[in-house]
Amino acid sequence: MDRYVIKNGKRLRYGYTTGSCATAASKAAAMMLLEGKAIEKVKIDTPKGWELDLKVHDISIDATGASCSIIKDGGDDPDATNGLKIYSQVSWRNDGEIHIDGGIGVGRITKGGLPVPVGSAAINPVPRQMIEREVRSVIGEGRGVDIKIYVPRGEEVGAKTFNPRLGIVGGISILGTSGIVEPMSEEAFKESLSIELSMLRNEGVEKLVMVPGNYGRDLARDHFRIDEKHLFKISNFVGFMLDEALAKGIKKILIIGHMGKIVKVAGGIFHTHSKIADGRLEILTAYLGLMGASREDLKKIMESNTTEEAIQSIKEFGYDDVFLTLAEKISEKCRQRTYHKVEIGTVVFSMEEGVLGVCPIGEELLEEFKNE
Structure with a gap:
């Protein structure tokens, strides 16, 4: 991401959240599902008001759906999830609903008090809204899709975060209220x-x-x-x-x-x-x-x-x-x-x-x- 802020004389680069990665991967997969061909980049809007133009990786398209990944970039504020590949798999469903769930490497909620219900994938409300908005803009009204977010290294990395203490098991959380990671030296x-x-x-x-x-x-x-x-x-x-x-x-x-x-x-x-x-x-x-x-x-x-x-x-x-x-x-x-x-x-x-x-x-x- 080519945006910077000067702090204490240092030029620090912004990054983007796991929520933005999941959104971009979902939108790209939806576009490929609809059009039947690969794309190299995908643009999304973030709640911060900044547009992201992200490279698409690991493309797969077949008769049942499409999938791809976006690499998490924490900018100059790296955390445990920096560099992870966040995947989304999108497939058609028979109604007009958009259903979002987590797969391997995305944590599951086992205790109350968090923004999403017990038993749900640890995909917070703002990323869920972002995913639904961007995918709906691609498929239009009247169509429905199943979206599965997964992170192959998520379980390993999630164990190094606060997730286990919060009762989030099996992986990382898909987070971000602004979609952007601000450098936090x-x-x-x-x-x-x-x-x-x-x-x-x-x-x-x-x-x-x-x-x-x-x-x-x-x-x-x-x-x-x-x-x-x-x-x-x-x-x-x-x-x-x-x-x-x-x-x-x-x-x-x-x-x-x-x-x-x-x-x-x-x-x-x-x-x-x-x-x-x-x-x-x-x-x-x-x-x-x-x-x-x-x-x-x-x-x-x-x-x-x-x-x-x-x-x-x-x-x-x-x-x-x-x-x-x-x-x-x-x-x-x-x-x-x-x-x-x-x-x-x-x-x-x-x-x-x-x-x-x-x-x-x-x-x-x-x-x-x-x-x-």
């Missing part, structure tokens, strides 16, 4: 965030809505109707960005974060990547214990597969108030970090339940940002 990335914040301050900005990632950004923009000029993506660097905000004179910060990531701050963890620390369930369990939850209920939370699953259990137990308590504690920890010189509020949410808790200062800041 940590120090370079932090430096670029600092520069971006300095530029905002030079423009007179004194208050921000900080979001760890795309989901928080989308909630702020689409649900709370907050102007994008206030939105600042901080990735996992909560503490670093609070320090930078204090040093650069930011007066007010609203944090909008998914419970699975931002809850760590309630336990004093200010770098939220799981490789640094992962006390999500421990923190949830501790606060539920303070509220009087039973030993049996606490045990169930500690044994949850994901934060989303734990949230469902908490709601079943009737301890919804813990979400407000956690939002207040996150804000308190952040204010302590900034020596109480920055006004800070917090909104916590989940993918399945939406907004879970908003602390009092968070409510005030929401109104302030919405009214601008």
